[in-house]
Structures are given as C-alpha cells and as structure tokens.
Amino acid sequence: xxxxxxxxxxxxxxxxxxxxxxxxxxxxxxxxxxxxxxxxxxxxxxxxxxxxxxxxxxxxxxxxxxxxxxxxxxxxxxxxxxxxxxxxxxxxxxxxxxxxxxxxxxxxxxxxxxxxxxxxxxxxxxxxxxxxxxxxxxxxxxxxxxxxxxxxxxxxxxxxxxxxxxxxxxxxxxxxxxxxxxxxxxxxxxxxxxxxxxxxxxxxxxxxxxxxxxxxxxxxxxxxxxxxxxxxxxxxxxxxx
Amino acid sequence: xxxxxxxxxxxxxxxxxxxxxxxxxxxxxxxxxxxxxxxxxxxxxxxxxxxxxxxxxxxxxxxxxxxxxxxxxxxxxxxxxxxxxxxxxxxxxxxxxxxxxxxxxxxxxxxxxxxxxxxxxxxxxxxxxxxx
Numbered sequence: 001x002x003x004x005x006x007x008x009x010x011x012x013x014x015x016x017x018x019x020x021x022x023x024x025x026x027x028x029x030x031x032x033x034x035x036x037x038x039x040x041x042x043x044x045x046x047x048x049x050x051x052x053x054x055x056x057x058x059x060x061x062x063x064x065x066x067x068x069x070x071x072x073x074x075x076x077x078x079x080x081x082x083x084x085x086x087x088x089x090x091x092x093x094x095x096x097x098x099x100x101x102x103x104x105x106x107x108x109x110x111x112x113x114x115x116x117x118x119x120x121x122x123x124x125x126x127x128x129x130x131x132x133x134x135x136x137x138x139x140x141x142x143x144x145x146x147x148x149x150x151x152x153x154x155x156x157x158x159x160x161x162x163x164x165x166x167x168x169x170x171x172x173x174x175x176x177x178x179x180x181x182x183x184x185x186x187x188x189x190x191x192x193x194x195x196x197x198x199x200x201x202x203x204x205x206x207x208x209x210x211x212x213x214x215x216x217x218x219x220x221x222x223x224x225x226x227x228x229x230x231x232x233x234x235x236x237x238x239x240x241x
Numbered sequence: 242x243x244x245x246x247x248x249x250x251x252x253x254x255x256x257x258x259x260x261x262x263x264x265x266x267x268x269x270x271x272x273x274x275x276x277x278x279x280x281x282x283x284x285x286x287x288x289x290x291x292x293x294x295x296x297x298x299x300x301x302x303x304x305x306x307x308x309x310x311x312x313x314x315x316x317x318x319x320x321x322x323x324x325x326x327x328x329x330x331x332x333x334x335x336x337x338x339x340x341x342x343x344x345x346x347x348x349x350x351x352x353x354x355x356x357x358x359x360x361x362x363x364x365x366x367x368x369x370x371x372x373x
Contacts, residue, residue, distance in 0.1 A: 062357060062360040063353040221293065231279075232283045232285070
C-alpha cells in the first residue's frame with residue numbers, strides 16, 4: 001500500500017526540511033510505505049535546494065501555478081506512479097505528518113474515498129483566526145446547500161484521496177483556493193467523503209499568502225465557482241452505486 | 242389624509258415602474274447576457290474570476306433599469322448633468338480597467354508560455370544527450 005505525501009511548497013525554505021523529515025520518520029516508526037513528494041511552485045527562495053538535501057521526490061514546476069495547480073501536479077504524479085493513496089500536506093508545517101495515520105485508518109475502516117483532517121471536530125490545536133473561521137462556517141453552509149454534506153473544515157488542506165478520487169482530481173482541480181470547491185466536485189461524483197479530528201500547528205515559517213482584502217475576493221469567487229461546479233457536474237453525474 | 246401626497250406617491254411609483262421600451266430591452270439583454278456567461282462557465286470556457294466584472298455590471302444595469310430615479314439621484318450626487326452620461330462614463334471607466342487587467346494577465350501568460358517552451362526544448366536536448 002503506497003501512499004504519496006504531496007507537499008506543495010512556495011517559498012517554504014524554512015519549514016520544508018522538517019516536514020519531509022517528519023514524513024520519513026513516520027515511515028520508519030510505523031512501517032507505512034509513504035513517499036514525500038515536494039512540489040516546488042517556482043519558489044523564489046531556496047526551497048528546492050533545501051528539499052534536495054532531504055530524502056524526497058521533487059517535482060520542480062518551471063512556472064508558478066498556485067496551490068491548486070501544484071497539488072494537482074502531485075496527484076498526477078501519484079496516478080502515473082500507481083500509488084494507492086495520496087495525502088496533501090502543506091509545506092509550511094501546519095499539518096503534523098503524524099496525523100496521516102488517523103486519516104489512513106479512517107479511510108480503510110470506513111471505506112471512504114476522501115478523508116479530511118478537520119480542526120473543528122474536537123477543537124484542539126491551532127484553531128485559526130476568527131475571520132478564517134467565519135469564512136469556514138460560511139463554506140460549510142454553502143457546501144451543505146449544494147451537496148447535502150456537512151463538512152466542518154472544508155478549507156483544510158490535510159486530505160487523503162484514494163485512487164478513485166485521484167482520477168477525478170488529476171483531471172479537473174480548481175486553481176485558486178481549491179479546498180472548498182473540490183469538495184463539491186467530489187460529492188457530485190458520488191465519492192464517499194469523511195472527516196477525522198486532527199490537531200494542527202501554527203505556521204512554522206514564512207507568511208500566509210492570503211491577506212484580508214484578498215480573502216473577501218476569494219469568498220466571492222469560490223462561492224461562484226462552487227455554484228458553477230455544482231451546475232456543471234450535476235448534469236454529468238455518474239450513477240450512484 | 243393628504244390627497245396631494247397620495248397622488249405624488251402614486252406618481253412616483255408609476256414613474257419608476259412605468260417601463261419604457263428601452264428599459265425592457267435593457268433588462269432582457271442583461272439577463273440573456275448573464276445566462277450566456279453562465280453557460281460559458283458551465284462548459285469550462287470561461288473562468289469564474291473573469292465573469293465577476295460582467296456579473297456586477299449586468300446587475301447594476303438591471304438595477305437601474307428598474308429604478309430610474311436612482312440614476313438621477315446618483316448623477317446629481319456625482320455632479321454629472323445628464324444621467325446617461327454617467328452610465329457612459331462609468332461603463333467606459335470599468336471597461337478600461339478591465340482591459341488593463343486582461344493585458345496584465347496576458348503578459349503573465351505569455352511569459353509563462355515562453356518559459357515552458359524553453360524548458361521543453363532543454364529537456365528534449367537532455368533526453369537526447371542521455372541516449373547518445
């Protein structure tokens with residue numbers, strides 16, 4: 001059972017080494033066959049050079065694609081290399097790799113296609129800023145309206161996908177702020193989505209790429225995108241089984 | 242009961258709701274435009290972020306097609322003599338900004354395209370020299 005840890009990294013020279021090392025430590029301690037895949041999104045700092053010093057696979061994008069494009073590259077690689085699962089881990093150190101075990105367990109036990117690591121089920125660890133949580137609650141409501149599913153942490157990047165979900169994500173993944181939008185895509189393709197409580201850390205290095213004014217723009221744009229993904233996928237919905 | 246007040250109020254309502262032909266045309270055109278944009282997005286030919294400007298403009302156009310008084314009020318506020326001038330000025334301003342935005346996006350795309358093409362050429366060369 002091979003797992004690909006897709007680590008999108010943009011200017012994360014400070015945190016990337018420890019993320020990769022923690023993943024390799026997880027492999028050593030638990031025997032889970034996991035490979036760290038760093039997707040360098042055309043960083044302007046030494047991210048790639050730092051990553052090259054560690055034991056990982058590097059996908060070095062020649063142009064900047066944004067988080068969606070970078071993560072999708074990792075997914076495409078995972079598909080090509082015939083991995084069984086792919087888990088997205090942020091390159092800034094907010095997602096402790098040790099939590100991967102919880103996602104894997106949940107996916108296998110409950111036979112899910114997508115497992116999201118949610119900060120808000122147990123409400124432990126770093127709970128993010130107030131404005132972010134308002135946005136997350138809004139997306140939870142919008143997602144429920146469009147897909148009927150209740151996802152507590154739809155903006156969480158800590159997610160595990162199985163092969164079935166990877167095929168869908170590899171083909172068609174949103175570029176900007178992809179987390180809420182992709183959930184609509186998965187749900188309308190009848191993928192089984194579940195959540196697991198995880199604990200996240202505060203940023204270990206670097207600065208967040210989204211400011212306040214940009215947040216409002218994303219709120220509007222992603223809502224629009226979720227709505228249109230709903231319209232688009234609704235007509236081509238595969239048969240439920 | 243001030244019959245004059247009632248009369249003025251009814252008049253004002255009628256003034257707003259009395260549809261002139263141009264208003265009806267504007268509303269139908271705006272709605273058709275919106276529907277067409279929706280279809281383009283659904284088919285994947287238009288990204289959502291580029292539709293935002295059109296959606297906002299069309300929404301404003303529809304608003305003022307219904308609320309004629311609103312146009313007069315805002316024109317007076319801004320200091321424009323004839324209300325239609327406000328529409329033209331505003332629209333042209335928005336179009337300029339939008340075109341500028343598109344030019345910036347295009348410039349970035351062109352740069353990215355060049356980088357990708359060069360990368361491919363270099364990779365091809367490396368592959369051939371590895372085989373040799």
